[in-house]
Amino acid sequence: MDVVSEGVTPWIRNAWYVGCAADEVGTGPLGRTICGEKMVFFRTTDGSVSALEDFCPHRGAPLSLGFVRDGALVCGYHGLAADCRGKVSDMPGQRVGGFPAIRRYPVIERYGFIWVWPGDAEAADPAKLHHLEWAESPQWAYGGGYYHIDCDYRLMVDNLMDLTHETYVHASSIGQKEIDEAPVKTRATPEEVVTSRFMDAIVAPPFWQMALRGAGLPDDGLVDRWQICRFTLPSHVMIEVGVALQGRGGYDAEDAAKASSIVVDFITPETETSHHYFWGMARRFAIADAALTDTIREGQGRIFGEDLEMLERQQANLSRYPDRKLLKLNIDAGGVRSRMMIERAIAAEQPGAEAQETETEEMVAL
Structure with missing residues (x-):
């Protein structure tokens, strides 16, 4: 059916994809797999959307099974919290300041959708998002x-x-x-x-x-x-x-x-x-x-x-x-x-x- 080389994923990684409709991300997290990457979308205190890897660095639990508190994403397993940048900010009774940041995916909210870039974050360019005249x-x-x-x-x-x-x-x-x-x-x-x-x-x-x-x-x-x-x-x-x-x-x-x-x-x-x-x-x-x-x-x-x-x-x-x-x-x-x-x-x-x-x-x- 295709000629993509063995071991190479059959999709483009450095591109903007629709991750979800804007109204799918409400008060709680939304888990979704995009181009083989497990992600979790959530809104911060200012209403903006963040997308992180759906993986808690403590014990590997899906962060999408947690909840949002004061703009931070809280793991539903042991309470580890991460901010919109993926930085681990808190965990009850524990010192987690040295934890590595959780991978963050570039996102844009536009045209009624949340667009996500699953590839190299440094290459993510908002100008590469298609202009949709009908949407505005x-x-x-x-x-x-x-x-x-x-x-x-x-x-x-x-x-x-x-x-x-x-x-x-x-x-x-x-x-x-x-x-x-x-x-x-x-x-x-x-x-x-x-x-x-x-x-x-x-x-x-x-x-x-x-x-x-x-x-x-x-x-x-x-x-x-x-x-x-x-x-x-x-x-x-x-x-x-x-x-x-x-x-x-x-x-x-x-x-x-x-x-x-x-x-x-x-x-x-x-x-x-x-x-x-x-x-x-x-x-x-x-x-x-x-x-x-x-x-x-x-x-x-x-x-x-x-x-x-x-x-x-x-x-x-x-x-x-x-x-x-x-x-x-x-x-x-x-x-x-x-x-x-x-x-x-x-x-x-x-x-x-x-x-x-x-x-x-x-x-x-x-």
């Missing part, structure tokens, strides 16, 4: 959720960069035969991989009929539909989707004639066979309609739940037959090129490695 513009509404999925995170990237599966996995919501029939185009730049489909003069599937009604548009006429999937490192996929009344310009139609959205997919590796999936939809229509936001969130949740079952069973098959070779077709171009981008970035992080300036094509009939 009053012209957009957003609703989303979270799934824990037992499969390699790259299988989810494959899934999102090839939407042909919608016709089969999501037949009752967003799938339709025109997806199979429309040609898919793939292009790659040093910054992103893009796949796109455009379907003109079609009947909107059920999910998009609901969206049209929410936008105050008729749902019984023909529409022009688009899907533009954008992969960026380390493992994010933003998908521009929508429908416009037929003949009004399609993707470029004025807002009054279309229901336009971005499907938001933040894919954070947990282990080699599991990941955290933060999903949602940012939309440019009926932005003040909270009930519509809830309806779309519920609909998306069901759709992604269908993906979850398929992906977990796919992972089970691949784990059972690790030496089986899989076929690659032209529809796989987006996923394969995304994996190649990931692999180059992983290789560039290895000691003594130099970034590759050329890529080896490994596909047939792209």
